[in-house]
Amino acid sequence: MEEYCKIVHEDCPDRCTCFKRTYSPTIIIDCGNVNVSYLPLSFNTNFSIEMWFRNSSLKGQLDSTDYLYKVKVIDISYNAVNKITDAFFDNLIFVETTKLNNNELQTLPTNIASINATSISVSGNNFVCDCTNKWFKYWLLEDEHVVADWLEVKCTTVNGENKQIIAVPDSLFICRSEVRFSVNEHVVFPSVIIGSTLFVIVILVALTFAFRENVKVFMFLYFGIHPFDNRLDGKNRYDAALIYSVENKHTASNILKVLGEKYKVADVHMDAVVGMTIFDSMDYLILSSRRALFFISEHELLNPFTMHAWRTAYKHARDTHFDFIILIAKDQNLERSGHIPASLLRFINLRGVISVGTKLFKGHLEYKMPTHRLKNDDETHIELEHVQEDKNVLIYHERDDPYEQLADQEIIPNLNEKGILVKWLICEFQFGTDIRYEIFEIFSRTDRLIFILSRRTLLDSESMFILSSAITQSRLQKGIFLLLYVVEEIDENSRLVNGDLLEFLRQNIYLTHEERHPVEKLYEAIRFEQEIDVNRDDSENSVGDGEHEDMIGNAD
Template sequence: MTICGKICRCISLLIVQTHMSCCMLACYSDQQHTINNQSLTYLNVTVLDNCSAGTHTLSAKDNDIESLTEASFRISDLCKFYYLGLISLTNNNINTIGKKTFSCFPRLTKLDLSYNKLTTLVEGVFDNLIFLEVLDLSYNSIRHIDTSVFGRDRLTYLNHVYLQNNDLHEMEPWPYVLNSIRFFDIRNNSISRFSNNMGWTYDLREPFLTIVDMRYNNLTDWRDEYLLQYHPQGDVSVDLITYNMDLRDNPWKCDCYVHNIVSRFQSSFFLHIPNDPINLPCETPYQLHNELMLYVPRLNDLVCNVTMDCPEHCICQQQPENQILTVDCSGQGLKSMPQTLPPLPTNYTYVLNVSFNSITEVTWRKYTEKIQTLDLQGNGLQTIEPLAIRETPNLKFMDLKNNNLKSLPNTMQKIVFEMTNLSNNPFVCDCDMIWMGGWIKRSPVFTFGRDMKCTFNEEQYLITEVSNDLLNCSKYLAIGLAIGFGILLVVVTIVVVWAKRCPYETKVVLFKYFGFHPRDKYIVDREAETDYDVYVSFDDENIHIRQWVLMKLAAKLEPTYKMFIPIRDLPVGTDRGDETIKSLERSKRIIILLSDGYEQHGWCAFECQRAEILDFSEGRIIYIKYHDSVMEILNQDPWKTRLNDRKVFSPSGNKSDRRWFWDKLKYELPVVLQKDRKYCFYA
């Protein structure tokens, strides 16, 4: 191109872009096109008019371009720059890039969008850049990247990605979805967690060759789930090495959550292979500051503070190395054992330190059975409740020194003596502590505390030498037996008197609690050909009585007893008279529910008459008074004669009647073997 031609094209461009202060556009023979430092606010084909179709490099850096769209590089729907291999738009004010903006550049290998104001990478923004190798998006304000941007079968030749100095808050598995990526720089963001919105799963057919630089982020709290979400069955320590992530220079907190990966790493061969990217210094806690996380020498230092349900003024910590939850309430002025402790993870036990308080008595708590170690030294302790020790299957050590204990419950024997410290307690020799001698003797000879002493008659004796003869315990045994027999005699006397005054209630109690039924005179109970245990005769036209029978009486007695309730069990289409007679004859008991309308109900009168004919032995008919008002009728004949010497039960009478109603009713019913009764027999 002649010099004159170049000048003409520059003049033409100046006319179109009247806002430009000067023209520094140049197209060189090597097909490089630059539009630098010209305060461009947008980019389109008019601005690029002097750029030939064969241009290889396009640079428009150091301008004021604010957005890019598909029209920025197209003439109508035609792609002009088919051979473009490099685009540099660094140091502009680009805040948005539309879909398919770069779709005209199938041969583009490098795209530089650094030092702009991008916040989001939308779906399809880099589609058709199949030969792109280098993508520089550093020094923007990117907070969101659509899951499709680095999806499979896209950007298949991409090998270098620069996303440092943006505003990303979570790390997606972008570097691993595309097998071509070799370097992924994501330093100096705000990443605090790993996510998997892409739904990627670990499939390591060949080792990952990608180097992922994640230094200078905000990674503080480690969670195994970060890596397990990609590889649920994987070993997090192995996967961490495999991913080639440089996680240094992050404010790591070395707490209980890192214990699993640290313990796995230290038990693997990776421990002996130098690897700088995993030399992760701990930022907190202060006692582990600058210790390398994966090389922490004392795994029991990896703890987490627990605040939920932690007693006031106490320190609660979860320690995975020993699977314990320590609760330190030492010197906090406690007057009793804490009421509650934090909930335990699976397979954990408590280490409870309540030393140097003012606890005078050890009592049972719901958490007692989960205590492994209990420190009660220096409390002025006086008594220990036997249940507090009995219900401690996990208790391994107990420190009781420097207290005011005069005796111990014999449940202490469940702990081996050498795992206790009982020094400096004023033990008193008495008959209830003779067991301690044998307990102490079972410990090794040189166990601390074997020479403990107790006081008797102002003299000191080795506890191992205290005996029944020394303390004259036989005298106290005789006194105890005499007191015991005296109490037993009083109890038996009370029972006999009560049984004499209330014989019927006594039999009911025996049947209720022991299944003992002192009667054998009901012949009908031994008849094999009976279909029902109970037939219920009642006024089925009264809705209240009907509901009581169906909802309460039946609920209480079935399925233990097989009941026949006419309104419910009479076959449809049959003669009621015949069926009633047949059912009455095949029932062991007949309950007659006496109410206001019972005598006026025709079928009730019929059932009552048939029941009296069948009642050849006392006890077949059971009368229940439902309404108190029927007493006027019952005191007159023929009911007065019918009920002569018969018991009438009432579910709604006085307090005594209501309390005994169901027990007495079941006593009068046929004796059956119930599943919830261990034994049942006749007298």
């Protein structure tokens, strides 16, 4: 039986109790059978969350919160909830169990069918057998292995009968306000005239709309002007940030070739900042750019990293201008995908995508880029803050590690030449004392720790204790702390890779043995001072097995 212990957390709701599971990084918010009428507005943690709110007096509408993407279990059964918004389910990205039974719900958002839960309970609600719930019946029939109580879900028909929803005929799923069209109730001739007129107008509007971009692009290519556009771009570090997954690396490299000579483009893989979380690194590169270029495919729609980047870029575009986002795709029928977010679908319908297969691909792409571009040697962009003289940088590797010369002959001398004094962590400990009593006191006065990780390091208990402590410090300290340099290929499935290290490798940017310029990467991370402040409406802070390789699990 899994054990958990009581903890004190600043965001734990009044009258509720919070626990930490002993053998997994999970926090439980237990508000069952207490008088709590709403979910916490915020809950700050790097762990997964289980929300136990059974019979806790919840009522009214449930809307999204900034921590729902961390929730893996949510139980709000036996309450008085009467409405749940679309955004609530959009943010339940990693939820496994969802219990909504015995509330006052009359309908559910259709995107509940898209969450990745393995168990959902919805019976005991006030569902109505009308046109808005017809889809609900077919969802229950298709996903009976997910909806645990699908046979017990009932709805009330227009005749007032409470029936098992899967047994209600389709003909009874009607809305009272529906008016059935009858040809006999209309005058034929006026209908033909009006219909024909509207058809001609629609055709003319559609043709004008379809070719408007081509007209603009031709004027841009041959006359060098942006007709009808008045786009003002501020000073940023990059002209654009290119977001894609490794499966589309070849296409992305071609896009970089098209833009690389004229524009300063950030690659979310190659230009990721070491030590940052993957999400923070993407946010930084996106918000430091004048444009966000998305290469979108069906695979990208299932990629949590790309979707997080989309939400960040979309929010920034809403706050500034929608020219900020440029969508590139091979498939022009992305809107037909069942996985596409509503915001992305709206953007495609309103702004369109650039197809890599079109003859005017380069022209369309350059037309949407900033008018006044940065050059690679342009000094007007935002630079990283200069390193402070008292910056405390430490380095560590396992004693007698064959990679010791990497630190002695490459990292330390080169960083010293750049004005950064690097000291050995092991020299900071007092001789003869237990490092367990000093480690966090040393870390508290340290700005960066460079940790060289090899397969030999995994076998050394002292080194792994220091690494686990450094990972803990990086979670507690806002900003960058641990600069991990993995100098050999390491099997994440090895029993020697503990949970702290595995989570860090999956969620943070680190150097690998394939990195061609490791010292430059370390130098950039040491100098980095800017803080990311992004209001994440829905994002992911935990990554499932194998997913971290889909985006930027390292800085190679």
